[in-house]
Amino acid sequence: MTGIQQIFPAGDAGPLTTEDLERLYAYPDGTGVRVAVNFVSSADGAVEVEGGSAGLSTPPDRVVLDLGTDLADVVLVAAGTATSEGFTGVKHNDRMDDRRRRFGLAGVPVTAVVTSSGRSLDPSAPVLTDTLVPTIVFTCESVSAGLRDRWSDAGADVVLTGDGAVDLGAAVAELQRRGLRRVNCMGGPALFGSLAEAGLVDELRLTVAPFLVSGGAGRIARGAGMDPARLELLSVVTGDDTLLIRYRVGDSAAG
Incomplete structure (x- = not known):
C-alpha cells in the first residue's frame, strides 16, 4: 500500500494500491x-531549494517520479538540469523491471538530453558516461563539431535538429520514429517553456509540495511567453x- 489517496475524480476513501497508481499514470494506448x-514546486511556487529540486520532494512525489520513469520509453531532460541534478542513465531495479515487464516495455528507458549551446554538457557528465544504453543528445549545427565528437566518443548518440537552436518538434518526431513514444520530461523550466510554446506538451504532472520557500527561485516554465493554454484536470x-x-x-x- 502506498498511503496515497485519490481525491479527484472521487474514488474510494482508502489508500490507492500500487496497481491503482500504475493505471492512473500509465501512458494511453496508441501509436x-x-x-x-x-x-x-513549493506551495508558494518555488522550483528549487539551494539549487536543486530534491529539497522539495516528498515520498509521494518520489512514487510518482518513479512511475513516470518506469512507464516511459524515454526520459527527456535539459542538459543544465541533467548536470545540476546529477542525472545518470536509468538503471535497473526490481520494481522497475517487474513493472516494465508487465507493461511490455523495453528493459530500461533511453535518456535524451537537449542542449542548444553545449555549454552545460561536459563529455564526462554521468548522464553520458554512466548509462546502460546510449544517451541521445539533441543539439544543433552551431555547436562545435569537436564538442559533438567528444560526446560521441563518450558513448552518446548525437542528433542534429536545428541550426542555432534545437528544433524540439523535430526532436520529438525523431523519438517517435525510433518507437520512443512515451516521453517523460524531467525539466528544466526553459525546456518545459519551449515545449509548451511549441504545442508539444500533452500532460503536466505537477507536485505541490507542503513547503514555503520564498526567495528568488524560478517557476516551472520559462520562455518567451505564449497565449494561455487551457488545462483539463485529470486527477x-x-x-x-x-x-x-x-x-x-x-x-x-x-x-
Missing part, C-alpha cells in the same frame, strides 16, 4: 507520441500533505 512533463491524489496533480494540456485559451 502517437505522448509528452508528459514532471515538476515539483488529484494526496499523501503526506502533498498534492499530486495531472492536467491534460489543451489549446490556447486566447482567441
Whole structure:
C-alpha cells in the first residue's frame, strides 16, 4: 500500500494500491507520441531549494517520479538540469523491471538530453558516461563539431535538429520514429517553456509540495511567453500533505 489517496475524480476513501497508481499514470494506448512533463514546486511556487529540486520532494512525489520513469520509453531532460541534478542513465531495479515487464516495455528507458549551446554538457557528465544504453543528445549545427565528437566518443548518440537552436518538434518526431513514444520530461523550466510554446506538451504532472520557500527561485516554465493554454484536470491524489496533480494540456485559451 502506498498511503496515497485519490481525491479527484472521487474514488474510494482508502489508500490507492500500487496497481491503482500504475493505471492512473500509465501512458494511453496508441501509436502517437505522448509528452508528459514532471515538476515539483513549493506551495508558494518555488522550483528549487539551494539549487536543486530534491529539497522539495516528498515520498509521494518520489512514487510518482518513479512511475513516470518506469512507464516511459524515454526520459527527456535539459542538459543544465541533467548536470545540476546529477542525472545518470536509468538503471535497473526490481520494481522497475517487474513493472516494465508487465507493461511490455523495453528493459530500461533511453535518456535524451537537449542542449542548444553545449555549454552545460561536459563529455564526462554521468548522464553520458554512466548509462546502460546510449544517451541521445539533441543539439544543433552551431555547436562545435569537436564538442559533438567528444560526446560521441563518450558513448552518446548525437542528433542534429536545428541550426542555432534545437528544433524540439523535430526532436520529438525523431523519438517517435525510433518507437520512443512515451516521453517523460524531467525539466528544466526553459525546456518545459519551449515545449509548451511549441504545442508539444500533452500532460503536466505537477507536485505541490507542503513547503514555503520564498526567495528568488524560478517557476516551472520559462520562455518567451505564449497565449494561455487551457488545462483539463485529470486527477488529484494526496499523501503526506502533498498534492499530486495531472492536467491534460489543451489549446490556447486566447482567441
